[in-house]
Amino acid sequence: MKILVTGAKGFVGKNLIAELKNRNYGYIFEYSRKTDPSLLDEYCKEADFVFHLAGVNRPKDQSEFMDGNYGFTSTLLKKLKEHQNTCPILISSSIQAELSNPYGKSKKAGEDLLFEYRKETGSTVFVYRLPNIFGKWCKPNYNSAVATFCYNVAHELPINVNDPSVLMNLVYIDNVVEEFINALNRKANIIGDYCKVPVVHKITLGEIVDLIYSFKSSRDERSIPNMSDSFTKKLYSTYLSYLPKDKFSYDLKMNVDQRGSFTEFIKTQDRGQVSVNISKPGITKGNHWHHTKNEKFLVVSGNGVIRFRKIDKDEILEYFVSGDKLEVVDIPTGYTHNIENLGDSDMVTIMWANEYFNPAKPDTYFMEV
Known part of the structure; x- marks a missing residue:
């Protein structure tokens, strides 16, 4: 064809x-x-x-x-x-x-x-x-408010919103393209004399601006927007496409001591927190337990052992882990636990917790395994 x-x-x-x-x-x-x-x-x-x-x-x-x-x-x-x-x-x-x-x-x-x-x-x-279309490759400061807002916020330029209550009807470029290809294949969404993109997002100008600014601040907060919301997911992808070429990366706060380091990577409101833990050779970290907080450990480099003991028992369980064989170890509640680097190089562990750290209620209690 x-x-x-x-x-x-x-x-x-x-x-x-x-x-x-x-x-x-x-x-x-x-x-x-x-x-x-x-x-x-x-x-x-x-x-x-x-x-x-x-x-x-x-x-x-x-x-x-x-x-x-x-x-x-x-x-x-x-x-x-x-x-x-x-x-x-x-x-x-x-x-x-x-x-x-x-x-x-x-x-x-x-x-x-x-x-x-x-x-x-x-x-x-x-x-x-x-209606208004948004997505990657749209020219900013031309005829799309979304493209202009994304570009200006990403480049730390001011934006002007005369009336934040204005209701916008928006279609996402991927949905437009999908519908156009459907028409090519004789499956167009036809209503009367006209055709329509079936997925239309209705949102106020003020809500759009608030979301875009939240995307910018998410780097400092180490957070991820609500990807379960279809519009937020699409707008976030659009925003990232306008990042300056020298601003694709951003620093994380590394908590470093003689044992290694611990760095928060991503936090979400409803899916917990992901962190990166680096342990020096011979170092043991942990020796604590939780009531409700639970974690998953994944060693991606190095060799070590994760030990568990139920807080009212003497039996110690050991799980030997290695970056040579990726496996996830769940950290159940009510078990004190630690992780020891048994190798001669740094051990890197990806750690997920079901909630991000709240210093007012850490749910973390010291106890030797």
């Missing part, structure tokens, strides 16, 4: 083409502003499906709205008709087509061209009236 994508270098186009290639759609005609215009004729002759994503969002003069959103659509359809190519066409329109502003009028005019083309040729057309 030969696929023509106009607006190939734009936000939606880049994401769509990347996923088409992931799915082994290898014959893709990529048309953008920098493409030799003469190639459009050849592409329109050969295409088996057209994703018409090209358009104008922020022109220098408002007259360019009609030229870009109506004029180029007219040119595209004319060339398809010249070659008697009635392949399906998908156009990315906007919910603003319902409005009477210059942008909305130009998008509505483009839609009407498609519907008239369908009557003339019998071609299948998919008209998507899209």
